[in-house]
Amino acid sequence: MNTANVTTARAAYRSNAVATASPARLLVMLVERLVLDIERGHSAQLSGSWEDAHRNLLHAQDIVVELESSLRVDQMPGGRELASVYEYLRNRLVLANVRRQPSVTAEALLLARQICDTWREAAMAAAVS
Template identity: 70%
Template sequence: MYATTTTVRAAQAQSAYQGNAIATASPARLLVMLVERLVLDIERGLAAQQAASWPDAHRHLLHAQDIVAELEASLDVDKMPAGKQLASLYAWLREQLVRANVGRDTAVTTAALTLARQLCDTWREAAMASVG
């Protein structure tokens, strides 16, 4: 009983911490957090594909698609330099995630992961530059 109560309290504390981190994050940090989650979802999707755990792969890759859709929706193409190129990258990434999910194709998932990691590194660098 004690272990269960402790586990529940730890989960509640972690949830509160994460909620506070999101609520107090700058827009740049929120973007980085979102793209980091995108990378994590694709990594998990790829691992699930490699283990032939198709329901898990589907769930992770679907969440990754949702993140890319959010990135696309929040992008103001006209106000951002190279906004159209970024919109094209997001569209390509979303299409690859759909292909990877439907086709259960680890090579396509790997290509999507490579781009997601590059985007993550770029947004992380941009966020750090905006602070300093």
């Protein structure tokens, strides 16, 4: 199989996975991508690849903005608190990016991983119910 066919197959698989995913799975996929972007941004910062770090951290910020905008704080217990966590994470990502501080990126990564784990657990619990 040539490279073009593999790339096309991967794109089709990803597209199908997103199109058929439940809302809970979509949320988990989104926060998993958030973690990946921050990991990549952190790695790029550590190697001095500031353009790559900026691109990945900017995409992570976009994901957090999407999470914030889709959150219905009045329709879920702890909604306001979660909104505050998202806001804090977004602010840390901005600071890490603007000041080029890997230590702040590492802090954001830790928080993003915790958010991801929490949403995974919630999605699994909802699937079992």
